[in-house]
Amino acid sequence: MSEQLRLYSYWRSSAAYRVRIGLNLKGLAYETLPVHLVRDGGEQHQPGYVAVNPQHMVPTLMHGVRVIRQSVAILEYLDEAWPSPRLLPMTARDRARVRGLAQLVASDIHPLNNLRVLRYFEQTWRVPQAERDEWIKHWIVEGFEAMEALLESDPATGAFCHGQVPGLADCCLIPQVFNARRFGVDLAAFPTIRRIEQACLELPAFIEAMPDKQPDAQQLA
Known part of the structure; x- marks a missing residue:
């Protein structure tokens, strides 16, 4: 290839x-x-x-x-x-777990606070900024409550979302944590998520992917 x-x-x-x-x-x-x-x-x-x-x-x-x-x-x-x-584990059972964690972010949290939804609120419904911010925080917190419970309770969780190497679920989780911090979500209630974030952000693959490292990054966007 x-x-x-x-x-x-x-x-x-x-x-x-x-x-x-x-x-x-x-x-x-x-x-x-x-x-x-x-x-x-x-x-x-x-x-x-x-x-x-x-x-x-x-x-x-x-x-x-x-x-x-x-x-x-x-x-x-x-x-x-x-x-x-590998981004996905070897067994069908483990792959299902990782896909479920990834989709919790990609299908359930992220679509409710992405740019096109927020623009529609602002430009079509004229929703005030404070209410848009509350919407974002609500759905991130609700999703992270579920994610934290799933990660904390499962022995398959290791240094990363699944085991001792990062994979598909971590690829999805870390950008959502970035969004949570960007919008002022208090992450104190999510120690497992924060621990995994710390482990990921020690790796060059995650550091080099960060928004401010990108060629089109700028002060205001």
């Missing part, structure tokens, strides 16, 4: 952040193609990008002429195309 990898990304997109972590864990070189989600009404709505991703969303991964959309699908594609090191 020698074709070039190119990632349409936005520095502060948590979905793109997940994929950057996965690419780094795999040790894969890739080119970043920035898509600014705010400038000029959002570059994701421009015809050139919509032709690549009709959902008007990032990330999109280009592998040669292949186009892969949706962050979790991209991560699983990477795991199948480059099996080592």
Whole structure:
């Protein structure tokens, strides 16, 4: 699989952040193609990008002429195309657990506080900023309560979400913790999540994927 990898990304997109972590864990070189989600009404709505991703969303991964959309699908594609090191465990039971943890973030928490939802609240319903912030915090806290319980109670949890090496669930969790901190969520009630975050952020794969490390990062966005 020698074709070039190119990632349409936005520095502060948590979905793109997940994929950057996965690419780094795999040790894969890739080119970043920035898509600014705010400038000029959002570059994701421009015809050139919509032709690549009709959902008007990032990330999109280009592998040669292949186009892969949706962050979790991209991560699983990477795991199948480059099996080592693994993002998903060996057994069906363990893979189901890891997928469940990942989807708790990617399907249940993140969609309720991503940019397009917040823009709709602001521009269509004219929801005040304070109420939008409360919405974000509520759904992150509710999701993290479940995540903390699942991680804390299961002996399969190790230094990371599953065992002693980071994988798919960690790729999804760490960007959501970044969002929680960004929006002022008090994480004191989630010691297991914080412990895993600390373990992840000691690894170059996670450090290099951080938003402020990206080529399109800027002070204001």
